[in-house]
Amino acid sequence: MVVPKKNGKLKICVDFKKLSKATKKYPYPLPFSDEVLNIIAQYETYSFLDGYSGYHQIFIALEDRYKITFVTD
Numbered sequence: 001m002v003v004p005k006k007n008g009k010l011k012i013c014v015d016f017k018k019l020s021k022a023t024k025k026y027p028y029p030l031p032f033s034d035e036v037l038n039i040i041a042q043y044e045t046y047s048f049l050d051g052y053s054g055y056h057q058i059f060i061a062l063e064d065r066y067k068i069t070f071v072t073d
Helices: 017-022 033-040 062-067
Strands: 002-004 010-012
């Protein structure tokens, strides 16, 4: 549906209620950021891998490289 805005321009409004009903819900939603912060607050260090940069493109300062280790199961 096209609706006029207060400034005279047009806005498109779409009702996604039927689509939302038909969509399968993800059983493992992402936690809220405050939940994540509460979980990791008890640890001395926390690290993550940037999915956009890729695994091999995480830049570590030379003076901090001795701190890095990877353990895989």
